[in-house]
Every structure is written in C-alpha cells, then in structure tokens.
Amino acid sequence: MEDAHVSMGVILLGQTVVGFVGNLSLLSHYLFLSCMGNRMRATDLILRHLIVANFLSLLCRGVPQTMVAWGWRNFFNDMGCKMVFYLYRVGRGVAIGSTCSLSIFQAVSISQGDSKWAGLKGRPHKHIVSTVYLSWGVFLLVNIVFPMHMTGPKEHDNMTILKAYGYCSSVRHDPAADVLYVTMLSVPDVLCLGLMLWASTSMLFVLYRHKQRMRHIQRTSVSTRASPESRATISILLLVSAFVSFYTVSCICQICLSVIYNPSPVLHHMAAFAMGCFPALSPFLLMSGHSTPCSLLFTCTKKKKVVLP
Numbered sequence: 001m002e003d004a005h006v007s008m009g010v011i012l013l014g015q016t017v018v019g020f021v022g023n024l025s026l027l028s029h030y031l032f033l034s035c036m037g038n039r040m041r042a043t044d045l046i047l048r049h050l051i052v053a054n055f056l057s058l059l060c061r062g063v064p065q066t067m068v069a070w071g072w073r074n075f076f077n078d079m080g081c082k083m084v085f086y087l088y089r090v091g092r093g094v095a096i097g098s099t100c101s102l103s104i105f106q107a108v109s110i111s112q113g114d115s116k117w118a119g120l121k122g123r124p125h126k127h128i129v130s131t132v133y134l135s136w137g138v139f140l141l142v143n144i145v146f147p148m149h150m151t152g153p154k155e156h157d158n159m160t161i162l163k164a165y166g167y168c169s170s171v172r173h174d175p176a177a178d179v180l181y182v183t184m185l186s187v188p189d190v191l192c193l194g195l196m197l198w199a200s201t202s203m204l205f206v207l208y209r210h211k212q213r214m215r216h217i218q219r220t221s222v223s224t225r226a227s228p229e230s231r232a233t234i235s236i237l238l239l240v241s242a243f244v245s246f247y248t249v250s251c252i253c254q255i256c257l258s259v260i261y262n263p264s265p266v267l268h269h270m271a272a273f274a275m276g277c278f279p280a281l282s283p284f285l286l287m288s289g290h291s292t293p294c295s296l297l298f299t300c301t302k303k304k305k306v307v308l309p
Helices: 002-035 042-069 078-109 126-142 145-149 175-214 228-259 265-287 293-307
Strands: 162-164 169-171
Touching: 002 042, 002 265, 042 078, 042 126, 042 265, 078 126, 078 145, 078 175, 078 228, 078 265, 126 175, 145 175, 175 228, 228 265
Parallel strands: none
Antiparallel strands: 162 169
16 A cells, blocks of 8 residues: 555656646746747737636645655645645646636637637637636635635544545535535536637537638648647647547546545545646646747747848
8 A cells, every 4th residue: 555655656756847847838838838938829828827727726736645645644734735725726726727718718719600609700819818817706706615614634533524635634514515605606607617618619510610611722832731720729728629538438437536435645636637637648748739948949040140240
C-alpha cells in the first residue's frame, strides 16, 4: 500500500508540474503578444481567466494531495482547509464558465449569415466576455457553503461525524442537506455544460458545411492548410471534449467518495488525478491552435529582415 501511495504521489507531482509549465507557457504567450504591441482579442481575455482558474485548481488540490500521498499530514489548520477547498471549488467553477464562454464566442465568430448565432455577431464582444466575470461572482457565491463545513484533520475525534480527505475533514450532513447542497452546486455546472454542448454542436455543423463546400472547389494552387479560424475552432472543440470527458470521470470519482463510507486513500488520489487532468492538459490543447512565442518572434524577425535594404 505504501508503494501505491508513493507511485500516486509521483504521478500527482508530475501532473502538477506539467500543468504549471503548460499554463506558464500559455501565459508567457500572451505576455509576449502584449509586449509586441498586439491587440488582445476577446478570446485572449477569456483564456487568461482560464489560466488563473487552472493555477487555482493545481495549487489548491494537486499540491496538497501530493503531500498526502507522500505521508505528510496536518499541514493545514482549520482556516487553511477552508481557504484551500473554497479556492479550489471557485477555480473549478471559473474553468467551467471560461470554457463555456470560449465555446460560445467561437460558435458566434464562425457562424454563417443564416445561423441562429448570426444575430449576436454585431454585438460588442464585451457581452460575451462579461460572462466570465459573471462566473467569478456566481461561483464565489455558490461555493461559500464549503468553508462552513470544512475543518482541519481530526484524527482523534468522532469519525462518524467527520469525513476525512487526508489533509482536511468535513462535517457529515443529513441526507436532506446533502441533496440540497448537491443541487445548488450542480445547477451552474449543468447549465454551462449544456451551453458548451450546444455551441460545440453548432461549430461541428459549420465545419461540416464548410468542408462540403470546399469539395466543390477545384484544387489548383490553393493551399490545403487549414485557416486560422478552423484551427482555433478545432482546438476549442478539443478543449470542450477534454473538459466534458475529464469532468465526467471526476464526477464518477466524487460519487464514489460520497457513497463509500470510509473510502480508501488511493481513491482520493485517483479523484485528485482526474480533477487535475483538465487544468494540466488544457493549455497544451489551446497552444496547438495558436502560434508559440518562439514562432512569432521568428516571423517578426524574418519580416524585419525583408524590409531592410
């Protein structure tokens, strides 16, 4: 069992390190664009919020769970446990809201004139970006229930009224309260997931129609390379697909942790790993559809060399 804990600790550490490197790389990409004087797009602002949410998730869940896997205990007091769980839940919620806003924005951007999204094209981008700020407010408010019931590890207290998480504990509720809390926490998630699936379906339909039209165009000297809009759309579709997949797995793990009276620590590690997959991998999915800072620097340098006499 100790070998399993050590192995899970190594896996969780690797996931956290990869996630930090990926999000820092994506953040440096936008910092580089700002230093070069490029105008930030609405999607760039959404992605910056997503990066912050990813950092919160990795820092507040991946790091503590890694320390538990390696045998460290009691490194948080009551206030620390309340803040860590609260910030993790807020980061997770903002990641849902940001991904939802990103998928809707891209669906509106590539919509055709006869599409149901076309009516939103002429509106300012701020109306879509404002949903990210709204998600901060919603999830800051909804997740306020977590600090009320979280406490530091109580190894010698009555375990029938406490549920241990390795580095923190929570007070057990009666079933009616559990149903109320789950419903309250699930409503924003279900709404965002529904909007994501709707936007993704619309994007797939637009891409399919575009591909059908391109088949009737005679290929002569036209490049077969996908347009920037198509690459961005595909990367966002991959992002949404990854989010829905990892979200489903993490929900299954959370249900198992809730149903099992005294879950194994390995199950806690597996749940933490499932929850950390999206914040760790999402920046790499996003960078697959964007130019990296190095390539942009090479392009700018090449253009400067061309204009020199």
